[in-house]
Amino acid sequence: MLHMASNVLETSIAYLYDKECGFLLLYLMLYNCNSFLTLAPSFFSIEIYKHNKEERIARTWGTTARGLPYVEEAITNAGDWLIGGDLEVIEPIKYNDGLDQYRLSPSQLREEFARRNADAVFAFQLRNPVHNGHALLMTDTRRRLLEMGYKNPVLLLHPLGGFTKADDVPLSVRMKQHEKVLEEGVLNPESTVVAIFPSPMHYAGPTEVQWHAKARINAGANFYIVGRDPAGMGHPTEKRDLYDADHGKKVLSMAPGLERLNILPFKVAAYDTKHNKMNFFDPSRKEDFLFISGTKMRSLAKNRESPPDGFMCPGGWKVLVEYYDSLAPPEGSSKLREAVAA
Amino acid sequence: MLHMASNVLETSIAYLYDKECGFLLLYLMLYNCNSFLTLAPSFFSIEIYKHNKEERIARTWGTTARGLPYVEEAITNAGDWLIGGDLEVIEPIKYNDGLDQYRLSPSQLREEFARRNADAVFAFQLRNPVHNGHALLMTDTRRRLLEMGYKNPVLLLHPLGGFTKADDVPLSVRMKQHEKVLEEGVLNPESTVVAIFPSPMHYAGPTEVQWHAKARINAGANFYIVGRDPAGMGHPTEKRDLYDADHGKKVLSMAPGLERLNILPFKVAAYDTKHNKMNFFDPSRKEDFLFISGTKMRSLAKNRESPPDGFMCPGGWKVLVEYYDSLAPPEGSSKLREAVAA
Numbered sequence: 030m031l032h033m034a035s036n037v038l039e040t041s042i043a044y045l046y047d048k049e050c051g052f053l054l055l056y057l058m059l060y061n062c063n064s065f066l067t068l069a070p071s072f073f074s075i076e077i078y079k080h081n082k083e084e085r086i087a088r089t090w091g092t093t094a095r096g097l098p099y100v101e102e103a104i105t106n107a108g109d110w111l112i113g114g115d116l117e118v119i120e121p122i123k124y125n126d127g128l129d130q131y132r133l134s135p136s137q138l139r140e141e142f143a144r145r146n147a148d149a150v151f152a153f154q155l156r157n158p159v160h161n162g163h164a165l166l167m168t169d170t171r172r173r174l175l176e177m178g179y180k181n182p183v184l185l186l187h188p189l190g191g192f193t194k195a196d197d198v199p200l201s202v203r204m205k206q207h208e209k210v211l212e213e214g215v216l217n218p219e220s221t222v223v224a225i226f227p228s229p230m231h232y233a234g235p236t237e238v239q240w241h242a243k244a245r246i247n248a249g250a251n252f253y254i255v256g257r258d259p260a261g262m263g264h265p266t267e268k269r270d271l272y273d274a275d276h277g278k279k280v281l282s283m284a285p286g287l288e289r290l291n292i293l294p295f296k297v298a299a300y301d302t303k304h305n306k307m308n309f310f311d312p313s314r315k316e317d318f319l320f321i322s323g324t325k326m327r328s329l330a331k332n333r334e335s336p337p338d339g340f341m342c343p344g345g346w347k348v349l350v351e352y353y354d355s356l357a358p359p360e361g362s363s364k365l366r367e368a369v370a371a
Numbered sequence: 372m373l374h375m376a377s378n379v380l381e382t383s384i385a386y387l388y389d390k391e392c393g394f395l396l397l398y399l400m401l402y403n404c405n406s407f408l409t410l411a412p413s414f415f416s417i418e419i420y421k422h423n424k425e426e427r428i429a430r431t432w433g434t435t436a437r438g439l440p441y442v443e444e445a446i447t448n449a450g451d452w453l454i455g456g457d458l459e460v461i462e463p464i465k466y467n468d469g470l471d472q473y474r475l476s477p478s479q480l481r482e483e484f485a486r487r488n489a490d491a492v493f494a495f496q497l498r499n500p501v502h503n504g505h506a507l508l509m510t511d512t513r514r515r516l517l518e519m520g521y522k523n524p525v526l527l528l529h530p531l532g533g534f535t536k537a538d539d540v541p542l543s544v545r546m547k548q549h550e551k552v553l554e555e556g557v558l559n560p561e562s563t564v565v566a567i568f569p570s571p572m573h574y575a576g577p578t579e580v581q582w583h584a585k586a587r588i589n590a591g592a593n594f595y596i597v598g599r600d601p602a603g604m605g606h607p608t609e610k611r612d613l614y615d616a617d618h619g620k621k622v623l624s625m626a627p628g629l630e631r632l633n634i635l636p637f638k639v640a641a642y643d644t645k646h647n648k649m650n651f652f653d654p655s656r657k658e659d660f661l662f663i664s665g666t667k668m669r670s671l672a673k674n675r676e677s678p679p680d681g682f683m684c685p686g687g688w689k690v691l692v693e694y695y696d697s698l699a700p701p702e703g704s705s706k707l708r709e710a711v712a713a
Binding site: 078079081083084087088090091092093094271272273285286 | 420
């Protein structure tokens, strides 16, 4: 089997995030039989199977339309064979990008929660900068958990650290922004653990949200905050959302293996122009509320426009503006300079 | 919600086969608000949701390629909304096609197994005429169960009774063929219960086989015979099988909710030209074996050619030949007659 498959093996990615094995993110680049054999000792058992890309894509995303970001990044050009089996962790992977201290394994996270005497852990999955609407939600969740009788609920702020689509804010910038949010007291550092969730983003809606939730159970969470259309996106070729907005929430409440997790549905927060702060949306006075989407937020930061007061802590906003400044295309800036000089 | 949706409701099919409700196959034809209201009392709770056909097809079949038989039959032209909820059985549906005595509900089947004092029930799902290879498999399964210590294993021969693709043999012909198989003693009538499984055939491989198995658990089976590529078919637009041949078996052994079922993997039977009978394939003398596919079987019967001795009981084969005779196109026969007359 191995011999037969060795000529067609090109690239395979084995990915595991498991409480038994600890943190493990193993990329196997298999170009030929020799390099394969070098890696073989780390496998207790080996399974090689055909990579049916169409079926994998259809069952994961519920569409085979072109333009799914993760599919184009990691599947379309991948090889025709996949390899799996039991893996042995040789050593935790270091990225040496200044963020390794945030890369905590599930067992390290459990230890951290124990050290803090947490009696409830609630997880927040995110791939965007934290604005005060997110923060409101997290602090309100803590308040509810205290009301339920927990003495020390701890938040796992768990930004996704793998592949994200091109227009998302990069990890290093987001981590700086999250640091500011804690420094400026928007979230309480004493009841918050910030760690990087090493998964790539699949934008696979109801399928992916199960992975997001299951991985956080393994890391010690027993409450999971879920929003509208989690891990969803627009249909890549049609003018509509790819998934029903309630599908992810419904799946989480029914999926086998997630029974231990309490799902906390996300209330919708928006900018309350009456009180000049992020607030839970009140349909009885909907004209007072302003919804600021991720796209809108990015375009404000890009154009050095300020968001309304109270949308995000000033230090966090500055991180975003500086990031977009650093991206300004050289031609654009030189044109601007010329115009000024003239 | 109901009012909003009433104008777009066209046709919706609610299908349920449940041990609590007994046998239930309910087709709701909803053309307008009035006919909907007539049916409304049978619902305890009503859920209406958008019919995302692309997502439904992709997640069920693992492809969105055109030409999937059930998709073309029942999904492509269906409406844009679906209706679900709890259903009340008003009365069992009668087809009045001479086969209603075979339409046993799960609770009727359980009663029948109890009446026969079965201590093990093994189910065989089929949508084809029974040849002696199938029969060998079923009798051998019974032998294995007796060896395991069961005193009275009973076979549930459970042919699928709903939609099948155009080139499959129709239900009425298959039921006549199954009758002959029992009459001629190929299967023992004392340890065999023949009943119609009212489901349409989806040809959805690993997804559908879970439904096939779960429904038989509800009907009292605790052993399920599974073959190579169950419910599979060729890819509708590419020259390959749609599913990996082992995928269905693997899924059955892992799917939540199927823990109670013992999966009996199908041995491959083929025509043994040395012993002139169907036999389990022996790779050490593979040149002695002849594989007769469903397509080959149908083409032999169509052309009034005889299969090798011992492939199928004579009475059963006659049923097939007579069926294909009855299909002979009138032009064809008249041409033949002219040719003879000339």
